[in-house]
Amino acid sequence: MVSRRFFVISLLLSILSSMLIPPAILGYARRLLTFRSPDTYGGYAIGDDIVDLPLPSLTGLVSVEEALASRRSIREYLPDPLTIVELSQILWASYGVTEFRYGFKTTPSAGATYPLNVYVVVYPRSVVLGNLSYLTEGSYIYIPEAHRLKLVKRGDLSRELYKACLEQEWILRAKAVIVITAIYERTTRRYGDRGVRYVWIEVGHAGQNIYLQATALQLATVAIGAFHDNWVREVIGAPVNEHTLYVMPIAKPAWRHKITREQLASYIGKHRL
Ligand SMILES: Cc1cc2nc3c(=O)[nH]c(=O)nc-3n(C[C@H](O)[C@H](O)[C@H](O)COP(=O)(O)O)c2cc1C
Structure with a gap:
């Protein structure tokens, strides 16, 4: 009985809210309810033309x-x-x-x-x-x-x-x-x-x-x-x-640029002559 009443009320509420509340607010509320830390996403989430990007790395392999x-x-x-x-x-x-x-x-x-x-x-x-x-x-x-x-x-x-x-x-x-x-x-x-x-x-x-x-x-x-x-x-x-x-x-590059310290030293050396 209680659950039937709850169902009817929530149905009425959702019909009412979709008529009265602008979709942007509804979308925002929905996102709030389904919030997860970006760390737990493990990638991306797509909906409403929004793409939540994976958390950036704060360390790297290249100095x-x-x-x-x-x-x-x-x-x-x-x-x-x-x-x-x-x-x-x-x-x-x-x-x-x-x-x-x-x-x-x-x-x-x-x-x-x-x-x-x-x-x-x-x-x-x-x-x-x-x-x-x-x-x-x-x-x-x-x-x-x-x-x-x-x-x-x-x-x-x-x-x-x-x-x-x-x-x-x-x-x-x-x-x-x-x-x-x-x-x-x-x-x-x-x-x-x-x-x-x-x-x-x-x-x-x-x-x-x-x-x-x-x-x-x-x-x-x-x-x-x-x-x-x-x-x-x-x-x-x-x-x-x-x-x-x-x-x-x-x-992705078709080639990569690389120099050595020796090459740099030689170049600088020539320009000091
Ligand atoms: C303000 C600015 C505008 C540039 N516009 C172009 C461009 O329209 N097309 C292009 O291929 N390269 C463009 N470049 C790249 C330069 O050609 C390039 O930086 C330059 O040749 C030196 O090479 P590097 O960036 O490998 O050191 C631009 C660079 C700067 C800083």
């Missing part, structure tokens, strides 16, 4: 000196897909959280105004998930605080992005492409016109983080500055107040 010495702009790629773990690590390196009181990030930011948004365009069958399926193709925005991706635009965007980037072949051959946009007002509100310079400096920091993390993971990237700003923005589905600043394809 910062080795990454600096081996970093190169690489435009030749293998056809192998990326893994969600690799993509997660790259995104965290670009703009992930490293401090929990103010939400400071891997990238320094003038007055901690954080004007950048990081997007990733995922190509079809290009990012392998833990269960050997692939991340849905499309563009996603990275949400640093939740270390999660939110789908912005579904579909194979590779050719459009390639054309918007002046047909640079490496955009087409990549597996995923990071696009960094900026909302200038977040920084100019505080610093006036000088804030524009700060935003440009900051995107360089984020770009270098991506370069070094990619190198440490034995992945390839190249910083791309030559593209049609508004076209790239439209391809990724970003709003008009966001300005596209950097495009960085990610893939």
Whole structure:
């Protein structure tokens, strides 16, 4: 009897709530109820076009000196897909959280105004998930605080992005492409016109983080500055107040750069003559 009454009440409540409560709030409540620490995910969770990324690693096998010495702009790629773990690590390196009181990030930011948004365009069958399926193709925005991706635009965007980037072949051959946009007002509100310079400096920091993390993971990237700003923005589905600043394809490299200390010594020696 009690359980029948409970069933009727909860049915009525769910019908009422679906009529009265906006779906966004319902979705948020559902996520709260099903919350699990990212550590227990062992990978990813997909629902409502949200991809919870695996927790990034805070240790690695490559020292910062080795990454600096081996970093190169690489435009030749293998056809192998990326893994969600690799993509997660790259995104965290670009703009992930490293401090929990103010939400400071891997990238320094003038007055901690954080004007950048990081997007990733995922190509079809290009990012392998833990269960050997692939991340849905499309563009996603990275949400640093939740270390999660939110789908912005579904579909194979590779050719459009390639054309918007002046047909640079490496955009087409990549597996995923990071696009960094900026909302200038977040920084100019505080610093006036000088804030524009700060935003440009900051995107360089984020770009270098991506370069070094990619190198440490034995992945390839190249910083791309030559593209049609508004076209790239439209391809990724970003709003008009966001300005596209950097495009960085990610893939497995067809070659790797390596130098020895002896080679460096010899080079420096010659320049001291
Ligand atoms: C602001 C900026 C814009 C760039 N734009 C492009 C580009 O549009 N296409 C490209 O292939 N490389 C681009 N590059 C990469 C440079 O060509 C590359 O960094 C340079 O040749 C030095 O090689 P390295 O990065 O291997 O040291 C750009 C680099 C920077 C910093």
